[in-house]
Amino acid sequence: MATFFDISGASKIIHVAKYVSLGNDENFEKAGEELKAFENLPDSEQLANQFLSPPISLSEEDTFNWFFLMDLINFHFYYENGQQYTVTFKNQKFVGSMGLAAAINRWLEVNPHAVKPEILANITKEELQKILVDDSGTDIPMIDERFAFIKSTYPLLIKKHQSFLEAVISLEFSPKNILEYLQNNFPCFCDESDYNGHKIKFHKRAQLLIKDILTNCPESVTKRGFTTDFSYLTAFADYRIPQILCNFGLLLYNDxxxxxIKNGFLENSKMEIEIRAFSIIACERLKEITQLPAAQIDTILWKMRRTIGKELDKMHPFHKYYTTAY
Incomplete structure (x- = not known):
């Protein structure tokens, strides 16, 4: 069966890449074994406490709206000084994307209807700043871009469908159909790069949104007679997955x-594209070894990265790049 990887164009740069290459077969086999072993383990308490989900009080429709908002603005969580975006919720600190989840859940405690499209379509920048402010009182990074995404997206969603749930029901919960729907209707979900004339499609946040709803809302899918098969998806190319792939020796960076990366934000777009493309390629090889879907491999790697924590940042610093893609 054809998958998104087949049309992504990522494999086109394997033989022309300058900065990134793949590790040897032995490293891939060893990593595959570790991934399968890790997948069979229950989440540790330390790991489980790092995750946030939509409040259980939300309706089915608003649960889907929660994930839509979350992945619409799920990008770039670090400041120029190297600090991560951090939000305390119910006496616990959350960083990065989970900090965003914490900010949204904090807002829902004040406004239970906060994630409804009609609310977000009319939000002001000042309101959004207060909602997403971090613990230091600083705006979330790239607040202007997040506000622009919200203001441009929700009127389009309302025009086509009253909610994201209504949209995905009409698309039969098909990852391929949903991905095409997001790309064709919401420009801010478009995530494509040009590498020496080759177009490479990543669509990280769009794919993550699909994986989120299929994984977290399986009853919504199955009760309507559909399946939660996300084998069509690739891994979600960002700045954290490459870290753990480097740790396994699956991605190799030249000097x-x-x-x-050590000197700060990358200015060479080819470096950034190679990192993301090779991350997808590496996860496809792990898919062949483990027989697990690439999107599931991504989730396992993401959890493994969180388990290692800050030690990984010392061994393999993540690349920084100004982008709304991840």
Whole structure:
């Protein structure tokens, strides 16, 4: 069966890449074994406490609206000084994307209807700043871009469907159909890059949104007679998955790229594209070894990265790049 990887264009740069290459077969086999072992383990208490989900009080429709908002603005969670976006919710600190989830859940305690499209379509920048402010009182990074995404997207969603749930029901919960729907109707979900004339499609946030609803809302899918098969998807190319892939020796960076990462934000777009493309390629190889869907491999790697924590940042610093893609 054809998958999104087949049309992504990621494999086109394998033989022309300058900064990134793949590790050897032995490393991939060993990593595959570790992934399968990790998948069979229950989440540790330390790991489970890092995750946030929509409040159970939300309706089915608003649960889907929660994930839509979350992945619409799920990008770039670090400041120029290297600090991560951090939000305390119910006496616990959450960082990065989970900090965003914490901010949304904090808002829902004040406004139970906060994630409804008609509310978000009319939100002001000042309101959004207060909702997403971090613990230091600083705006979330790239607040202007997040506000622009919300203001441009929700009127389009309302025009086509009253809610995201209504949309995905009409699309039969098909990952391929939903991905095409998001790309064709919401420009801010478009995530494509040009590498020496080759178009590479990543669509990280769109794919993550699909995986989120299929994984977290299976009853909504199955009760309507559909399946939760997300084998069509690739891994979600961002700045954290490459870290853990480097730790396994599956991605190899040359000295020029390593130095660029250490020096701060990447300015060479080819470096950034190679990192993301090779991350997808590496996860496809792990898919062949483990027989697990690439999107599931992504989730396992993401959890493994969180388990290692800050030690990984020291061994393999993540690349920084100004982008709304991830």
């Amino acid at each position: 020029e790229l390593k130095n660029a």
